[in-house]
Amino acid sequence: MKRLQETWKAGDGAVNAWLSTPNAIVAEITGEYAFDSITIDLQHGLIDYQAALSMLQALRGSTCTPLVRVPWLEPGIIMKCLDAGAMGIICPMINSQEDAAALVRYTQYAPIGARSFGPTRVGMVYGPDYASQANKSITVLAMIETAEAYKNVLPIVGTPGLSGVYIGPSDLGLSLGYEPKLDQDDPNVMKVIKTILSAAHQGGVKAGIHCQSPVYAKRMLSEKFDLVTVGSDIRLYRSAVSNALELLNR
Amino acid sequence: MKRLQETWKAGDGAVNAWLSTPNAIVAEITGEYAFDSITIDLQHGLIDYQAALSMLQALRGSTCTPLVRVPWLEPGIIMKCLDAGAMGIICPMINSQEDAAALVRYTQYAPIGARSFGPTRVGMVYGPDYASQANKSITVLAMIETAEAYKNVLPIVGTPGLSGVYIGPSDLGLSLGYEPKLDQDDPNVMKVIKTILSAAHQGGVKAGIHCQSPVYAKRMLSEKFDLVTVGSDIRLYRSAVSNALELLNR
Amino acid sequence: MKRLQETWKAGDGAVNAWLSTPNAIVAEITGEYAFDSITIDLQHGLIDYQAALSMLQALRGSTCTPLVRVPWLEPGIIMKCLDAGAMGIICPMINSQEDAAALVRYTQYAPIGARSFGPTRVGMVYGPDYASQANKSITVLAMIETAEAYKNVLPIVGTPGLSGVYIGPSDLGLSLGYEPKLDQDDPNVMKVIKTILSAAHQGGVKAGIHCQSPVYAKRMLSEKFDLVTVGSDIRLYRSAVSNALELLNR
Amino acid sequence: MKRLQETWKAGDGAVNAWLSTPNAIVAEITGEYAFDSITIDLQHGLIDYQAALSMLQALRGSTCTPLVRVPWLEPGIIMKCLDAGAMGIICPMINSQEDAAALVRYTQYAPIGARSFGPTRVGMVYGPDYASQANKSITVLAMIETAEAYKNVLPIVGTPGLSGVYIGPSDLGLSLGYEPKLDQDDPNVMKVIKTILSAAHQGGVKAGIHCQSPVYAKRMLSEKFDLVTVGSDIRLYRSAVSNALELLNR
Amino acid sequence: MKRLQETWKAGDGAVNAWLSTPNAIVAEITGEYAFDSITIDLQHGLIDYQAALSMLQALRGSTCTPLVRVPWLEPGIIMKCLDAGAMGIICPMINSQEDAAALVRYTQYAPIGARSFGPTRVGMVYGPDYASQANKSITVLAMIETAEAYKNVLPIVGTPGLSGVYIGPSDLGLSLGYEPKLDQDDPNVMKVIKTILSAAHQGGVKAGIHCQSPVYAKRMLSEKFDLVTVGSDIRLYRSAVSNALELLNR
């Protein structure tokens, strides 16, 4: 469960898988591969808590660090996902330092935060020192995906307890008046993305980015992003089906 | 998926089915019938997101427009339901223009609103122009069901981006000091209901009402309501069982 | 759980509900009504074991006797349903005394039969004397629904341990060269049905019949059938939806 | 469903079971025992709404009063759990009278509160007078589990409509700078616990406490707590497995 | 639902998708593509009846013909899958004409076979003439996958009512003393495969083959197989993940 942090300790960029399908078999298969982390997406993925729990269980034998993207900055679901076994939270639509501070508060135990104590499953999975290690073991990533968040990126990255930021290029593009798509290449959008990356590194925190094609993800790693997502499971499956049918002239 | 809007374009009143049972078979059967829309009730219905997803899938072959009533004015679940395939949202307890504006913000993409982009299933079902069409294709109905909402009905119906209002007679009755029941007939309650209907039409938006008996629903159509609900699935099933047992002298 | 047997002890005909929907809410609602028994259909119903278990749990507070129609004369599923809480088994396609004897063997403990011991849930629900009472408490009905079964009806009803027969009019009609439908009225089919009824009563066992309309079910009760099914849940729901839409001119 | 209130009417302390496993069989088994109430934990338990619904159904035949601990002070899930059959709500992290008043508002119908009307399942289970009885039949417990809540305990217990408080010793300990554990025995923590107990009784409301060992729970009953929890299901199962393996020298 | 038969009527070879994941989202996505048929695998796939039902529902809007591979030649599950919406059955381990005749009997209504009547879902999906069309609309494929079946291939393909054979290369290879793998190329195995293909065509029935790579599937189409499977879903997803990680040097 510590693979993501070990990759970062080694100074490397991490590769993250992305699960949108509410299914524990897809999760278990993904966990066989050399990803540093696997994110179960409860926002745009077709997944809610109970499905996520079974997926976290299916990742029990995996070396990949399990993360969850929550639907919104809401304490109930964030804490439930942590108790269920997520070792990190990606939270959408963090637009201000106030938002970022709330995110930290919901994910950290006192005295740093106000997470309620009861690590029912994660305590079993992580082991007896979970309670004492949780505040430093959990990765907390704030999504920067609006013009407002971009404007506030410096106070956001300066929020004590935040592990880093995660760029959502579709929403960011949309908010800036461009097309809502991944693997952005418009120079104006790219400039914003690179500014966020720099701000994160200047603030001493990590920067991740949601990508679609492996080629683009590789480019982002070379840009020094600390975490790149390839996928999702649905996109990868679709690409494989399309390729197969193309070969068969369908 | 566009049947509801087509019925309205034709100037007709729409008939809406109501699903309270967390079951995809009941949904699929309902989708066989000549309803304009089918609402999956995540508030008082016994349904949460994952069950709703399977129900939306079961309506894939139906011509009825799928709607969801969400449990509360909360962005996480509203956006999840839209991504899962709902072409409209009915939101309970909209008591002010501020509430109504938040509802619009959660259901519309920028620049109108702040819905996060990622139409994982709905984009597949609706087709490639979903992103460009969503803001005008999605029906957003604010429930008017308290004395406070009644007081604020004019600012509510004037909220830009709102498609209409939907009257919840039980809560409205309760809030006004009457019995919490459907198919209201008390003159004082009826006066309130008609005032809301008029306010909606003066504001240029639609008005719907939750009914129980088909006879009452028919009357409400003749009162010029734009959408009447008959049902729910549970009420209809109960009535059929009662009638059968009565015939058998049980 | 003993209501069906009590109705029979009182010399009355029993009314049976029929569940085809894999859903515990539909089951719980049905259990509120004055049925003598409720059959969960694992053959043509859209239900398998795990759904049936949740439905049996939902009938916990009901006074109706829970029955299961199994998919086929197969010991694994028959015994699982009994352990899960079914107080009776309806088995399709019993065409010979050999079949009927196998059915008895699978549903009765030694020394009468060879049912394996382990009443995990039913023992809890029925109480501590389940083991000693099971062989006489469980209702075992063999479906007579082919020309072959009709030919063998006397040896079938004479099978020791069998509680009775249950006529499947659709399959019986089909097998005899008529239309596969419920509520048969063709004189030739009716003659067969009445012959089976007489054979059962002469053999000292019960006779049940699968009906659709309550009116037909009532007629079958007056013909002295010991159990008539009205329904199913799906048929009743469909009739209520159709009636509602008809009233609304849809 | 009224056992908890009857125990209290008789002047006795109540014993509460605690369910963390998302499973209706575990719930049904627990419902066989002489608990006054059974709480389904949607906060730290591994349970969400749809699993809770099936558990509430499995408790249909039980005499124990079903309660739900909700994940957070959020109206959507609180009202859904009440409609599904919970006869009481335990709400975490009530830190002020404002929080407590919101909790009352979400759990009571007008004119006391603003709970939306639609008791889909609970109305069926409780019976036809549910609507008129709900406000006095539902037990509403505010969790006191932070230093801030401790500071505000008097205004909290004075909130009209609140049934009582429920102490979460792990979070309370953590918040006060002690170890996050159950069955606290540190004199400083115990002093806080007893102060809360006294405050509740002075305010005329009930006081409950989350315990682990039955021995500690018994002690708390003798301290005049009105409700003690033993468990959870997971803790009890773990203790039985440990004991068995110890006997087998594993 | 008739696409497979239409492709065959047009004299073309059909492309079949293969689902091993118990998930309705994967099924719905697959149904978007230009497959002639989609097989839900209840034998080696991780799928049982209830999951298959939800997958068949998710294919409601698809033009692909839904097939099911059943776990074994057992009437209960075969008939349940047909009632649930399968328009064809692939049955493993058909080793003799007796086996093949039983398969036909279980899949066809009287007078050809002995399938029990009750097309609960498929009757709704296919339409009112299902009962009269079923015997000719349903595709029945016998798997030839052992040395014994190979020996009996002529009587098997001569079984009245059988639509065709489907070669399982892994089991066939294993049974003949070769490696259990797909996309066989050993000349001895290939000779057996071509003999089966010829036997099927001489017997006037279809021949299908389970393939892994699209390239091999294309080759089998050029060999005049009437149906080639590409996939499964799991294999395609795995290949896409592997390719992505390879590009990222993982």
Add this chain to the structure above:
Amino acid sequence: MKRLQETWKAGDGAVNAWLSTPNAIVAEITGEYAFDSITIDLQHGLIDYQAALSMLQALRGSTCTPLVRVPWLEPGIIMKCLDAGAMGIICPMINSQEDAAALVRYTQYAPIGARSFGPTRVGMVYGPDYASQANKSITVLAMIETAEAYKNVLPIVGTPGLSGVYIGPSDLGLSLGYEPKLDQDDPNVMKVIKTILSAAHQGGVKAGIHCQSPVYAKRMLSEKFDLVTVGSDIRLYRSAVSNALELLNR
């Protein structure tokens, strides 16, 4: 996954857990403990295939060998459970060498048996040499639990490919005319049990026995049984609840 075989190689008696609850959390918790094997009971347990699959996934991180008790000697479910990850099968009601030979045939690949090839999940979990190792890695236990099986114990234990026998004391007692209970102590039943044990060891195969109390299980280990079951999960939970309530004078 090899722990059971390693314990046996070391000459020790194995301790087996028993799961009757259809729940992956209970399974995962059980997998934390020092059992040699864990059996998921699909016969008298309240579990079918899909629940068993999620439980096998939840045991992914456990060192205990996962076994399944199947509902009956039926090839479909036996092979599905092996493909899903079971490393051993316990089959009820093996009454003759013919039964035992069928069991071996269904669990072993050619040339020993006729298990169909397609280890979809187990191949992933066990690793790439599963196909070549499966026939010797899988533990196959025939239940001896009737008077007839007792009579045929020598030919049964002599069946090539069988790993051993497993005594079901309840059914065995019932079949012999005694009470159907675990932890038998009647001298006549004990004599039969010891005869079976001796027969197994003389035949060179393992002998296991289903126990309830840990004390009795320990005694059976000292009698040289190779595998003793303690439990089940339900019995252990019940005992813990009873003890807790007794302490609280309930």
